[in-house]
Amino acid sequence: MIDVKICGLSTSESVDAAVRHRATHVGFVFFTKSPRNVAAAQIGALAGPIPPHVRKIGVFVDPGDALLDDAIRAGRLDAVQLHKVTPARAAAVAKRVETWVAIAVRTAADLAIAPSFAGAAHRLLYDAKTPNDALPGGMGLRFDWQLLQGFDHPLPWALSGGLDADNLPEAVRVTGAQMVDVSSGVESAPGVKDVDKIAAFLHAARQL
Numbered sequence: 001m002i003d004v005k006i007c008g009l010s011t012s013e014s015v016d017a018a019v020r021h022r023a024t025h026v027g028f029v030f031f032t033k034s035p036r037n038v039a040a041a042q043i044g045a046l047a048g049p050i051p052p053h054v055r056k057i058g059v060f061v062d063p064g065d066a067l068l069d070d071a072i073r074a075g076r077l078d079a080v081q082l083h084k085v086t087p088a089r090a091a092a093v094a095k096r097v098e099t100w101v102a103i104a105v106r107t108a109a110d111l112a113i114a115p116s117f118a119g120a121a122h123r124l125l126y127d128a129k130t131p132n133d134a135l136p137g138g139m140g141l142r143f144d145w146q147l148l149q150g151f152d153h154p155l156p157w158a159l160s161g162g163l164d165a166d167n168l169p170e171a172v173r174v175t176g177a178q179m180v181d182v183s184s185g186v187e188s189a190p191g192v193k194d195v196d197k198i199a200a201f202l203h204a205a206r207q208l
């Protein structure tokens with residue numbers, strides 16, 4: 001099975017579904033403008049029951065050190081996923097914790113920044129560029145997966161943006177992704193996770 005991160009979890013039921021159906025990673029969003037925002041005070045109770053083989057990723061948008069420190073400590077996070085950061089900022093964070101950097105993609109030109117994160121991050125996450133600068137992810141948008149064909153990836157990477165159980169096989173076939181990340185595609189409404197969709201996505205991933 002490919003690695004799967006189920007992202008944007010904010011209830012114990014959805015965390016339990018992701019773990020039970022064998023997600024390899026779970027994600028928690030620490031961004032107040034997101035419908036999936038989790039406060040640092042909530043994360044201990046949500047993340048506490050997660051077994052150690054399931055990696056816990058915190059999702060942040062250009063965060064300050066205080067938020068990062070609080071969330072990492074309270075959630076015992078294994079890695080952070082950073083949106084809208086420079087290579088210099090990513091490198092500073094990566095000295096303290098495993099760091100993933102989201103690359104917002106609409107056209108081939110958007111991939112040009114990827115090599116500048118080599119040595120500054122541990123993983124790249126290719127995500128669709130959103131039309132709304134205030135919310136840089138989690139909108140269920142996909143980009144042209146063919147843009148990744150033949151791309152010389154400078155780091156280990158994951159695919160995200162608009163994935164769901166139906167389009168996952170094609171996304172993996174076109175891009176060759178060995179890790180995928182989903183949020184909206186396992187929801188019934190923005191921020192409302194659907195345990196049946198989580199199960200279906202992970203079932204689809206196990207067929208690959």
Ligand SMILES: O=C(O)c1ccccc1N[C@@H]1O[C@H](COP(=O)(O)O)[C@@H](O)[C@H]1O
Nearest residue numbers: 007034137138139140161162182183184
């Ligand atoms: O989920 C959010 O609300 C969010 C907010 C700010 C930055 C990133 C966010 N989510 C990430 O967006 C991608 C794709 O999500 P989707 O499947 O298209 O809904 C995913 O990496 C989430 O971690």
